[in-house]
Amino acid sequence: MPTQYRIVSTNPVPDRPKRVIAEIIEKFKDRYDLSHVGNIEGIDDVRATVExxxxxxxxxxxxxxxxxxxxxxxxxxxxxxxxxxxxPPRGLQADKGTNAVAEYIEENLPALLDSIS
Incomplete structure (x- = not known):
């Protein structure tokens, strides 16, 4: 059974990571067991959400x-x-849009996930 990766996003606009991460989960479903378990909208919520x-x-x-x-x-x-x-690089969403963020994740996430296993 592959490692389960529980993802929490930190984004003050919660609809954005839901869409992007859903696409990533679908794209990598044959390779990784990914689940988006929550989003943190503010820094004050990091500790409680991670716990x-x-x-x-x-x-x-x-x-x-x-x-x-x-x-x-x-x-x-x-x-x-x-x-x-x-x-992702600072300002990527603002400068190039959601598709650029999704492409960056697709290109760079496998190396990080493989380092967790």
């Missing part, structure tokens, strides 16, 4: 500032030191 959902993968949206992204990752790693974070 509750116990993800092994945290997607940090490109809309966060570098300082915010670092804070999100720090809090998540305090709860689960083994959690992996996935950060």
């Amino acid at each position: 509750r959902e116990r993800p092994n993968l945290l997607f940090i949206a490109s809309s966060w500032t570098p300082e915010q992204a670092e804070e999100i990752a720090r809090i998540a790693k305090e709860v689960n030191p083994n959690i992996k974070t996935f950060n």
Whole structure:
């Protein structure tokens, strides 16, 4: 049985990661067991959500500032030191749109997932 990857996204616009991650799950369903178990809209919710959902993968949206992204990752790693974070380049969504984010994830996520196994 393949490793189950529990994904929590961090995005102040929750519909965006639902769509993008649903596409990624569908695209990789034959290769990985992925499930999107929640979204964090604000930094204050990181600790509680990571404790509750116990993800092994945290997607940090490109809309966060570098300082915010670092804070999100720090809090998540305090709860689960083994959690992996996935950060598209800052501003990718704003500069190039949702399709560019999906393409970036498709190109870069397999290497991260393979490093978890």
